[in-house]
Amino acid sequence: MKDKKLKFFGARLMKTGIAVFITATICYYFDLPVVFAVIIAIATIEPTASDSIKKGMIRFPAALIGAGLAMTFTYWFGHSPITYTLAAVFTIYLCMGLKLEAGALIATITAVAMIPVTQDHYFLTFIERSGTTTIGLVVSTFVNFFIFPPRFSEEIKNRNDQLFTETATLLKKRADELILHKKAISKECQKEYKRITSELAKSFQLAHYQREEWKYHRHSISELRAFVYETKKLEQLQQIHYHLGHLITVHINDKEFIHSNQELLKQTVDSTVALMKTAGRQPTNDAHVANIKELDELFWHTNDGSHPSVKKYHHHFTTETIVLFVILSIHDVLEELEIVSKRIVEEKPRVYES
Numbered sequence: 001m002k003d004k005k006l007k008f009f010g011a012r013l014m015k016t017g018i019a020v021f022i023t024a025t026i027c028y029y030f031d032l033p034v035v036f037a038v039i040i041a042i043a044t045i046e047p048t049a050s051d052s053i054k055k056g057m058i059r060f061p062a063a064l065i066g067a068g069l070a071m072t073f074t075y076w077f078g079h080s081p082i083t084y085t086l087a088a089v090f091t092i093y094l095c096m097g098l099k100l101e102a103g104a105l106i107a108t109i110t111a112v113a114m115i116p117v118t119q120d121h122y123f124l125t126f127i128e129r130s131g132t133t134t135i136g137l138v139v140s141t142f143v144n145f146f147i148f149p150p151r152f153s154e155e156i157k158n159r160n161d162q163l164f165t166e167t168a169t170l171l172k173k174r175a176d177e178l179i180l181h182k183k184a185i186s187k188e189c190q191k192e193y194k195r196i197t198s199e200l201a202k203s204f205q206l207a208h209y210q211r212e213e214w215k216y217h218r219h220s221i222s223e224l225r226a227f228v229y230e231t232k233k234l235e236q237l238q239q240i241h242y243h244l245g246h247l248i249t250v251h252i253n254d255k256e257f258i259h260s261n262q263e264l265l266k267q268t269v270d271s272t273v274a275l276m277k278t279a280g281r282q283p284t285n286d287a288h289v290a291n292i293k294e295l296d297e298l299f300w301h302t303n304d305g306s307h308p309s310v311k312k313y314h315h316h317f318t319t320e321t322i323v324l325f326v327i328l329s330i331h332d333v334l335e336e337l338e339i340v341s342k343r344i345v346e347e348k349p350r351v352y353e354s
Helices: 002-008 011-029 034-043 049-077 081-097 101-117 122-146 153-179 187-213 221-249 262-277 286-299 319-347
Strands: none
Touching: 011 034, 011 122, 034 049, 034 101, 034 122, 049 081, 049 101, 049 122, 049 187, 081 101, 101 122, 153 187, 153 221, 153 262, 153 319, 187 221, 221 319, 262 286, 262 319, 286 319
């Protein structure tokens, strides 16, 4: 529960509160409408300073378009349903046409929110709303840039360790289903595979955020090396996940695993799972390497004597062959990860301690 509270009360939430406070204070000081400025400040707090700057440059002209259209249609039609409709539709249309999609929502909210509070002095109201919009954008961008600059490297590392463990657990469950029980994939494994796929995408998004953030904030060589290492681990985890996908979709029948030593397969899967949980920090042992060599020999002979079915449609590879291929492929990735891990630790041991 404590971790959940800390996660909820994170840097982005605190930055939003600070941006709202500063924006509201400035508006009160200059006797300007607070609501529009605060809405913009809340909506423009992004995960990185880079995103705040890039999207702010889009949202500002988009908000001006929305404000201008709102005042124009209010002048023509007054406070009527057609005014709201035309302001919303034309704001979205112009934002899309001018490639300001990222600012379309803010622009539309600004447009429809201005209509009921405008009675006269349409041009002055437009200038006033433009000023408050500028205040909200500038304040949120500065807050995002200078206060609690995000650091995603440590989060990526923690996620990598967790995802390696979860992927290893999934490999164990699915391999047991195929090798020991000879049954189709369970709903539990399907659900877990999809969840890990989603989590991998989030990790790659965090890596993208970190690269963008470093365009505006200084970082040390050691931080860069640690980030490169964790990114490499993430890419190799993605390869393992891809190979694991073959076991998720494979078909099974009662005649499978007639060539393989099931005990050998089970031992190799167990040792592979143990290595995956260390995320490359533990070297492969001799027993595991010996089992891999034996499976490699077996892999090239599993289809010997097998002939295509007389049916119009048949599988060229048996389930047994696919399982062997996946285990050997994952072993290759783990060997690469071990080499990278050794090289990194030798270069800077203290930075990459687990």
